[in-house]
Amino acid sequence: MEVEARSGGSGASEGRWSQSGTSLPVRNVQALAGSAAELTADTIQRYIQPDVEGDTVLAEHSDEVPVIDLGKLLDAESVEAEAAKLRFACEDWGFFQVVNHGIPIEVIADMKHDIQKFFQLPLEVKNAYAQRVGDLQGYGQAFVLSDDQKLDWSDMFGLFSQPPQARDMSYWPNQPPNFRNSIEEYSSELMKLTHSLATFIAKTIDVDPELMEDKHVGQFLRMNYYPPCTTTPEKVLGFSPHSDGSFLTILLEVNAVQGLQIRRHGAWIPVKPRADALLVNVGDFLELFC
Numbered sequence: 001m002e003v004e005a006r007s008g009g010s011g012a013s014e015g016r017w018s019q020s021g022t023s024l025p026v027r028n029v030q031a032l033a034g035s036a037a038e039l040t041a042d043t044i045q046r047y048i049q050p051d052v053e054g055d056t057v058l059a060e061h062s063d064e065v066p067v068i069d070l071g072k073l074l075d076a077e078s079v080e081a082e083a084a085k086l087r088f089a090c091e092d093w094g095f096f097q098v099v100n101h102g103i104p105i106e107v108i109a110d111m112k113h114d115i116q117k118f119f120q121l122p123l124e125v126k127n128a129y130a131q132r133v134g135d136l137q138g139y140g141q142a143f144v145l146s147d148d149q150k151l152d153w154s155d156m157f158g159l160f161s162q163p164p165q166a167r168d169m170s171y172w173p174n175q176p177p178n179f180r181n182s183i184e185e186y187s188s189e190l191m192k193l194t195h196s197l198a199t200f201i202a203k204t205i206d207v208d209p210e211l212m213e214d215k216h217v218g219q220f221l222r223m224n225y226y227p228p229c230t231t232t233p234e235k236v237l238g239f240s241p242h243s244d245g246s247f248l249t250i251l252l253e254v255n256a257v258q259g260l261q262i263r264r265h266g267a268w269i270p271v272k273p274r275a276d277a278l279l280v281n282v283g284d285f286l287e288l289f290c
Contacts, residue, residue, distance in 0.1 A: 001115055001254035004222040005161070005190045006246040006283070023131055024144040029155050031123055033227035047153050048235045056267040065262070065271055065279075066093055070193075071100035073200050087204045090282050095262050097277040098197070103189040110178065111186040112254045117176040118157065119225045129157065129171050137171045142222075153236040154226045161187040162219035187219060194219075194248055197280065220246075226259065246283035253279070 029047075032038055066089035072082035089096035118126070131138035139157045160166045161183060172180050202209040226238035238259060253260070253273045260279070261268040271279060 001119065001226070002224050002260075003111065003115055003186075003252045003254070004224070005187070005194075005250045005252075006220045006222065006244060007162075007190075007194045007218065007248050007250070023136065023140060023142050024147065025131070026141050026144050026151060028123055029141070029151075029153055030119065030225060030227045033153075033229060039231055044229075044231050044236075047151050047229075048232060049150055049237050049240065052235060052237060057261065058267045058269050061269045063272060064269065066096040067274075067277065068096045068098050068280075069100050070098055070102060070196065073196075083200065083204045086200060090201060090205065090286075093262075093264060094282045094287070095271075096280050097271075097274055098193075098280055099274070099277045101193050101278055102196075103186075103193060103278075107182075107185050107189055108252065110182040111252065114176045114179040114182045115223050115254055118173060118179060118223070119155070121175060125175060126157075129173055131158075135168075136220075137168060150240070152239055153229055154224050154238040156225070157223045159183065159221045160219070161221040162191055163217060166218065183221065187221060190250055191217075191219065193278075194250065197248060201286070244281055244283040245285065247285045249281040249283055251279040251281065 032043065066085060068086050068089060069078075069082060072078040073086070086096070126139050129139045131140040136142060137158050137160060139155070141152060141154065142156055142158065144151065159171055160168065172183065174180070199209050201207075224239065229236045241263070251260070256273050256275070258270055258272055260271045260273075262271060263269075
């Protein structure tokens with residue numbers, strides 16, 4: 001499981017986990033994965049990605065994703081060296097892990113806990129927050145545009161979380177009991193972090209920070225659940241290859257399962273989760289500045 005916070009507009013770094021718009025309703029993957037009777041060869045066929053096995057994956061490079069220390073960016077003695085690392089990460093990788101990010105441990109722990117509890121709720125409870133026609137928010141699967149396209153092996157729950165006036169509270173769950181408060185606190189902390197990162201990135205790439213001042217005020221929170229696939233795990237993807245049409249995407253991985261891969265120099269590199277870090281993706285919109 002994971003939660004993504006996408007900030008900013010539309011506009012390339014690539015990850016397997018964008019386009020915006022509505023989505024056609026599809027069956028629940030979590031329920032499908034848990035039913036041996038329903039998981040037939042015909043059923044799984046729509047989830048099989050034909051080209052996935054031919055991709056080059058450099059598993060030995062999983063420790064190479066740049067790590068940026070926000071504390072060092074705030075320290076006059078270390079800011080120059082750390083800013084150089086940040087510039088390299090943005091321009092050469094399009095991804096970096098940020099440590100000492102300032103979000104309280106308890107805020108992250110509450111968010112992780114409530115995301116897991118939400119996806120453990122009965123399907124009929126989660127479906128009370130299902131996506132509605134013409135809306136990308138809610139529980140379901142995003143970006144399903146036709147009845148014959150290949151599907152991701154995942155379920156998602158999405159919310160417009162910032163600014164507050166953009167929220168549709170009918171999508172905000174009452175279960176688990178503290179979930180709304182967890183989302184509010186985590187979302188607010190992410191806004192602070194995004195502002196800090198945008199300021200440092202602007203200075204690093206020699207762009208006036210004021211030009212970025214209003215580029216990251218919108219925030220879409222996407223929570224993803226990837227159930228195990230017991231039939232053809234090597235042929236399905238939790239999130240098809242894509243680039244994020246955003247300013248920044250900040251990713252929190254709920255557990256230590258290694259699944260995310262990012263594309264660099266024509267190959268896929270697995271990302272080893274760090275308990276003390278958040279993963280940052282330079283979106284298409286920000287890449288226009290780099």
